[in-house]
Amino acid sequence: DTAVSQTPKYLVTQMGNDKSIKCEQNLGHDTMYWYKQDSKKFLKIMFSYNNKELIINETVPNRFSPKSPDKAHLNLHINSLELGDSAVYFCASSPRQGLGYTFGSGTRLTVV
Amino acid sequence: GQQLNQSPQSMFIQEGEDVSMNCTSSSIFNTWLWYKQEPGEGPVLLIALYKAGELTSNGRLTAQFGITRKDSFLNISASIPSDVGIYFCAGQLFKAAGNKLTFGGGTRVLVKP
Numbered sequence: 001d002t003a004v005s006q007t008p009k010y011l012v013t014q015m016g017n018d019k020s021i022k023c024e025q026n027l028g029h030d031t032m033y034w035y036k037q038d039s040k041k042f043l044k045i046m047f048s049y050n051n052k053e054l055i056i057n058e059t060v061p062n063r064f065s066p067k068s069p070d071k072a073h074l075n076l077h078i079n080s081l082e083l084g085d086s087a088v089y090f091c092a093s094s095p096r097q098g099l100g101y102t103f104g105s106g107t108r109l110t111v112v
Numbered sequence: 113g114q115q116l117n118q119s120p121q122s123m124f125i126q127e128g129e130d131v132s133m134n135c136t137s138s139s140i141f142n143t144w145l146w147y148k149q150e151p152g153e154g155p156v157l158l159i160a161l162y163k164a165g166e167l168t169s170n171g172r173l174t175a176q177f178g179i180t181r182k183d184s185f186l187n188i189s190a191s192i193p194s195d196v197g198i199y200f201c202a203g204q205l206f207k208a209a210g211n212k213l214t215f216g217g218g219t220r221v222l223v224k225p
Contacts, residue, residue, distance in 0.1 A: 004154075040217070041149075041198055041217070041218050041220075042215070042217055042218070043155070043200065043215040044215075045212055045213070048212065056212060090154050090155075092154070100143075100145045100157045100160050100202075100204070100213070101157075101213060102157075103154030103155050103156070104154050105152065105153050105154050106152070106153070106154050
């Protein structure tokens with residue numbers, strides 16, 4: 001069983017479209033995250049949810065809207081996709097007071 | 113915000129060599145972590161360091177948490193081809209909301225042609 005699973009792994013879409021990426025963790029962790037990795041491989045946090053509650057929102061455009069239906073799931077919806085949104089998006093989870101994250105294998109989003 | 117400077121940005125290894133990389137921060141962290149990322153995958157935790165001065169090993173990997181709590185290094189001994197990848201340092205503050213990790217820019221480890 002994959003600990004943190006994301007779908008889809010690859011997503012190619014046109015500018016202006018709306019798309020969603022799903023994430024699920026089976027580790028029993030309380031906290032989930034979305035990170036964006038740019039073309040230079042820099043990892044930057046976007047959002048953090050603790051037990052379905054948003055606790056970190058790092059100056060991400062309003063076009064990005066995370067949704068956590070329960071503590072095992074954190075989905076990312078992106079409206080009106082732009083070329084600059086092309087990146088690899090990683091979901092991760094951690095215990096509430098735990099150390100370090102477990103990452104998913106990423107979703108490579110390409111906007112054309 | 114906090115920034116982590118990781119160096120070198122890239123390095124070439126030859127099988128059997130020992131290599132080292134480090135990370136410095138403008139402010140202190142409670143925890144330092146080292147991750148490795150291979151192509152098409154997410155970062156995987158290698159070593160976690162919990163207190164200043166701590167030296168921890170994981171097989172051929174050794175990492176240390178600097179005394180000032182503002183730096184850390186990672187050594188790889190007797191490198192092998194499968195050590196290729198991107199190594200990230202990350203700092204964590206216990207009091208930060210949501211256990212936020214701040215990542216360095218990564219060190220790309222490549223094999224010498």
